[in-house]
Each structure stands twice: as C-alpha cells, then as structure tokens.
Amino acid sequence: MKQSTFKGDVLPYILLLPTFLILVVFLFYPALETFRLSLFTVHPYTGAERFAGLYNFKNIFSNSDYIHSFGISFIFTLAVVILGLIFSMMIALLLNEQIKGMKYYRSFLIWPYALSPAIAGALFNFLFNPANGVICYFTGYRTWLTQGTTAFFIIIMAAVWKNLGYNIVFYLTALRNVPRSALEAAAIDGAGPVRRFFSITFAYLSPTTFFLLVMNTTYAYFSSFGLIDVLTEGGPARSTNILIYQLYRDFFVNSKTGYAAAESLVLFLLVVGITVLQFQTTEKKVHYQ
C-alpha cells in the first residue's frame, strides 16, 4: 500500500495550524500557566502573585487530609478500572450474540455514556438519597450515602456505570475482529467455551483492553468530579474526597490558586507516571495483529 505524501514543506503545517492553535490556547498555555502558578502564592481576589518556591508542595504533602485523598483516589481508580473493564467486557460478549432486537439492547446499554456525570449523579441520588431514595425506601436501609464505606462503594458503582457505554463500544468493535474460523477450529479441537475465551478471544481483545486501561485510569482520576459533587460533596467525613474533588474545592471554593495549581501538577504527574508504567509493563503482554 502506498502512503500519499504532501509535496512541499508548507502545506502540512498550514493544515495542522487550526488544531495546533486550539491546543495551544486551550491546553498547552493553561497547563504551563498552572505549572508556573504552583510556585507562587496568589491573592484570592486581585490575583497578585508572590514567588514561593516549593512552599505549596511542602504544604500539600504535610497535609494529612491530602495524603488521605491520595490513598482513596488510588483505591477508587483501581476499583473503577477493574470493575469497569470486567463488566463491560462481559456485557460486550453478550451483546455480540445474534438474537432478536439486539440493536435495541446495544443502544440501551451504551446510552449511559451520553449522560453528563452530574446527571448520572442525580440518577444515583434519586436511588440512594437518605430522605426519599427509592432503594432506601425498599431496603429500609437509608445510610447508603451517609456512611463512609457504602458511600465510597456507590461512587465507584456510579463511576463504573457511567463509563460502561464507552468501554462497550470499543469491545464490540474489537469482538468483530475475532476471526470466527479460529474459534471454530478451537471448538473442533475440543476447547470448551472458557478455554476458547481466554486463549483466543481475550488475546484478540488485548490491544483494546490496554487502550481502555489507560483511558479508564485517566477517567477515574479526572472525570468523577461531577458525581461526587452531586452525591456526597466529598463526605461523609472525607471518605469520597478524591484528589480531583479536593482540587476543585481548593480552587473554586477556597480560592487557593497557588495551592490548587500545585495539587493539579501533582495529579498530572501521577497520571502520567501511571500511564508510563502501564506502557512499560502491561503493553508487553499485548498481542497486536
């Protein structure tokens, strides 16, 4: 296959320019500005800045509440990624069967992805809120969201549910690429369904799984803010106060600009670090066609 190339040096750059401009204005500049601000203390109203070196970072890491947030964010991400991938893979396998009305099942199961986290939060609030939640009413147990362990569990559940659609779409596409002939050959050789899944299907799914692993990690660390704001506000007693929510509060409510910038730099480095680690360890096990 012949790859088409551009003639001349200028045209490709001109074509890239719009994208690049948007990236610079909305991504690179704000990111660099955030990194810069992490070294300053900033007046909450006028924005007057004073250089402070690593002062903000020292403050962050000497704060026991922050360390706590660090820990639960990690557990939260681990749970969201593992549960999210397992459930979505299982559902995708079911959705890959040929039965009547499958189109509708697919649409319904992918649908949660189209909701914003705040709406998803409102739905879970409708189920679990202690005053008139539907599930509280039927179970007679009302402290789902006002008791630390269960609240954490529900946030994980909501975050997993919210992202199922995204994962399912990718798994469905990947499943289309599993060659039927390989599965049939294995069946003739006497491999049971479990063996067939792990030896053949799963291998074909591994590039997608790796991609989703990275994406879901980012999702869990960065995008669960809306759910938490609607459901628990980080409570009860900070048990759902993950890093991104603390960051939101420190910037938008507590107006600690420099401190929040430092927090966001730490979060950024953390996620970059995890992603690099994933590439170095997990990717070796990925089987690309």
Add this chain to the structure above:
Amino acid sequence: MKKIVILLLAVAMLVPALFATGKKEEKAVKVDANAPVTIEFWHAMSGTRIDLIQGIVDQFMKENPNITVKVQYTGSYNDTLNKVKSAVKAGNAPQVFQSYDVGTLGLIYSDIITPVDDAAKKFNLPIKWSDFFTPVQSYYKYQGKHYSMPFNSSTPLIYYNKTFFKKAGLDPENPPKTYADIRKAAVALQKAGIKTPITWNLHSWYFEQMICLQDAPFVNNDNGRGKELPTKALFNGEAGKKVLDWWVGMEKDGLFLDVGPGWSNHRAAFVSGEVAMVMSSSSDVNLLTKGLKEKGWEMGTGYIPRPAGAKGGVAIGGGSLWMTNTGTPEQQLAALKLIEYISSDGPQIKWHKGTGYFPVRKTAMDKLKAQGWFKENPNYLTAFNQLLDSPESLNTAGALLGVFPQARSIIQSAIQECYAGKPVQQALDESAAKVDAAMAEWNKVIKQ
C-alpha cells in the same frame, strides 16, 4: 505678641496634618446624575426569584429612565463570586453583585469593591442606616463602616408539623425551645410512630448559629471584627461542644435523620412526612408552608433551640449587594441608587412576600404589619421575632473570617466524624487546628 506668633505657627503646622487625614475620606464629587448610563447587576437567586428580581429592577428603571440595568443570574453565590473575580481581572466587571454573608471579610480586603458608605459620601447620597434592623446592618458593618447593602436576610428556624404534634400528644401551639425540649418532643413523636422525628441538612451554619445563641465567639479578635484579622478558632470551646453533644447524641439515638449536605433532602423529608421537625432557613417558609398544605397538614414555626438558660441570639445569614470599584462615576452613582432602591420598603415587601427572606428595614416591617400580613401568615413573623429577641453583641453580629467557606467544610467533616464515632471534643479540636492553619495562610496571602 510672641505667644500669638507661636500659636499661629502651631496652627499652621496642624492644618496640613488635618488635611492629610482628611484626604483619605472620599470627597463629594459632582457627576451628571441624569446622563444616560448602563450598569450590570449579577445575582445568585435561582428559580422564581429570577423574575422577582427582574420585576424589582424594571420598576427601578421606570423610576430612573436614564439608567439601564442589565440583570443576570450568575449561578450560586460561589459561582457568582468567581465570575466577578475573573471579570474584574478581564476588565468587564459588573457594577453591582450579590454575595453571601460568609464572603464578607474576604471582600472587605479584596481591593475590588467600593464600600457603600464611601460611595454614599462621594455622591452625597446618605443612607439612613437607622431605618435598618440593627442585627442586619451591624453584620455588614466592619470597624464602623458599612461595606455592602443588606438585601436578602434570613435566619434558621425550626419548622414543625402541627398535625403530627397533636397525634403525639404535644402542644401544637408551643414549639420546643431548648435542647432538652426538642429531645423530649422527638422521643414522644417517635413513640407516636415517626421513626426519625427530626432532621436538618449537614451545614455548618446551624452550628455557627447555635454558638451565637450561647453568646460565645466563633473566632478570636472580637469574633473577627477587631483591629487585627482573626487568628484562632474558638468554636471548639464549651459552647461548640454543647451543640454537638446534643446534635450528635440525637443522631446516635436514632432520633435524628442524617440526610447529608445540600438543601433539598431535609425539605423533602419534612414535606413527605418522613420527619415531624426540621431546621432550615427562614427563607424556606414559603416553600414548606405550601408543601405541607398539599398534604393537608398544618405547619408551625419556632425559634432554633438553645441549651436552657443560654442568653445569646441569632446572627443573620443570607446575602447583600456589593459595588465593585470599577466603572465611571456615573455608573457608580447609578449602582448606588440601584442598591438603595432594592433595600427600600416597596421592593423589600415584594421580596419578603415572594420568598420569606425578611425585609431589612423597620419601615418596611411596619407597613407589612399595617397591611395585616402577619395575621394571615404568622409563620412569616417568627424569624423576625427571633431576630429582634437577640441581644446585640459582637458574637451575635456574626463571625467574620476570610476562610469561612473552607472552615465550613472542615466543620461539616468533623460532624460526620462524630456521627461515625469520634469523640466530639477531639473532632472539634482537630478542626479548630485546621481552621487556624487556614487563617494563618489567608492572613498572609491577603496582604501580599
């Protein structure tokens, strides 16, 4: 002769000194009061209140045809404040905005506002503060100067279901007043079949108010109103402990339903009959009265409870209107006229009837009384009486601290820790230490 010369010299030396101090005061300036001018007004009142405010402003524009006011609802108090801050930096700030009570000290030191008293002096448009209820105007007065215009003022109230009270054999005309009374009523209601008879939302505001009720300070340096910025939290003293011992005690004994944070769950629990007593803002009186009426129940209101013998009172909460230090003198004059108008009797009466926030002026109150409004709506009067029964002191004027929003979330976490079993005193001490650290940090940054 010599003496006179010396005297003259002394006077001559004094005169510049006098002028030097006089310079700091805003001098009256002449502006063309009738020139056409456009100003912006950002507020944080959602729902039906958007139209209510628009109606008040429309009337203002009718009376001042040269002034155009663009009114905008800009999200919650916190969102509004953030938007104002970025607008100031971008150079397109509104001339008037609404902010919450707890933003007061921050705004005083913000360098982005004009104190109302300064503007009034500058434009020679004196404001008759003696018309205002003392607790209302004293909240927004800092070291002798009024910084913002009181607008929507409220206090917490106890709302109770009279129908349920009768069923439990309690006197529906005599709401419980002390901690012990509340507990006794809750026990009786529970016996009458209401599983968890009382609730309120997880909010530090109630905790603050119940400290005021014991006439105890929340922070040092005259409750944050002194010459120096506050540096030490005092809410972990005896008064704070009494509040939480009672509050958390009821939760532990299953009398209190923990509905978590936010402003909807506790209202829902009360309106659905899940609970028989609820504590909430006096600005909810309209909403809750309607809610209970739909179910055919009767609603009563009472003062928020105190330990027997406590001698304090409530501090007001809610919001006020601030002027930014941006815009032309003409715009500033228009802004001043606007906030003066909104605080005047007509708009305040309209606002009160539409929401339950009480009017900020005595004169408006007198007019409402003359109309017979409170005879038909006695529950609207409770918040007033509660406020007027409050003695005046630095503690009941309400605490001021720059990190109030942060302090609130720290305290709310502490209360939840107590629900989960942490001893009250330990939780309070730990959160006081955190607030101290936050204040030290803020005091440093605000002066840079």
